[in-house]
Amino acid sequence: MTHPYARELGDFLRARRDRLHPRDVGLEPGGRRKVTGLRREELALLAGLSTDYYQRMEQGREVRPSDDVLDALAGALGLDEAERRHLFGLARAARRPVPARPDRGPERVPDSTRRLLRVMDTPAVVLGRHLDLLAWNPMAEVLLGSPDGYPPDRLNMLLLLFDDTQTGERSCPDWERQALEYIGMMRAAVATDPTHPRATSIIGELSIRSAEFRRLWARHDVRVSVSGTKTFRVPEVGDVVLDWDTYPLPGRPGPVMLVFTAEPGSADADRLHLLASLRASRSHGKAAPPAASH
Template sequence: MDTPAVVLGRHLDLLAWNTMAEVLLGSPAGLPPHRLNMLLLMFDDTLTVERSCSDWERQALDYIGMMRSAVAADPTHPRATAVVGELSIRSAEFRRLWARHDVGAAVSGTKTFHVPEVGDVVLDWDTYPLPGAPGSVMLVWTAEPGSPDADRLHLLASLSATRSTVTGKRCR
């Protein structure tokens, strides 16, 4: 499957992902479950050695808007309190963006991934509500069919499959 996708909980916890999402976002293997949160990962300077993508702040604001929407629905939820509290203490950049008070349930947009093997890949993303737990969504990134970004994504999928075969890893 060449389409990267993740499942996010109401407070942006990363609940599931496919192989292509792992190729784009990095492997969450080895991280404790409480660290698997899109906001925590986005503002973790040990994981994001360089924030070279031009639209990083807009992407951060999309996630912050989604978290603010979840907090508005349940202001005292322990998970929201933990994530926002940690980031408020440890990240001046998060504090600055959180202070804007943007609220929104971002449902689509564009994201630029910098992937050393293939260069920049610009993908559209959409969220799809999932039945069951309130606020859970599937986040899917796609490229315009036939575009250079679709070609890069396909090449990246091929490189990933080759590495998995060579190293003996199983694909998910």
């Protein structure tokens, strides 16, 4: 049976080889080519490896590359720092036996985090390792819509992002960039546990029903995103552009809190304030709902 990390390593190497063209690395394309990227033998030559050895790596066969070999491959492929860490992480995990019973305990949101969510006056959510929406505050509900109507297993940022019947996300101008960020975060999570049932369920479903997801997932982009910018299309106030930052919570691997903010005094801050006012008027006379979870 192929080691799951070796298979993931092979897929990653193949995707990175396919994105390189001969002229990118100082080679002449030559005559007719059957591949759009580098051939295996070309990459092996650049990395100083035998073609047979490199081919076995791509096929996920039992090879245990040294750090020197990984260094050579990272250089030949032109990997950035995140991709390099990903390569080394997969290769080192592939050297170890597959654990009989991986540690897959439930993800929990601390009570102190729930209290913090309730008093925050800016949108914030808690995401699990596979982008499940574990908790949120009232401002996030105003911005993202109420999650109460969703079954618990559908409260996942990737599933929602690719579900046209449930969200208007695809109409946002930065939809593909956001999709790539979420997919990159999921890819990083898969690298820590390729056979996790939740990951395989989400990826399997989206691979079946979304050609766009298949295309983006096949890129094998890896992102450990800690901050960024996102545009929300909110019917009441129009587009709202917010910065977001992530804050790790206790656990291994633990959930993260995703907090959205606007520059003070900006038009986006005014729109966010207007949304808060609209929420207050809608809930007039009612207690604010507590941060929800599943």
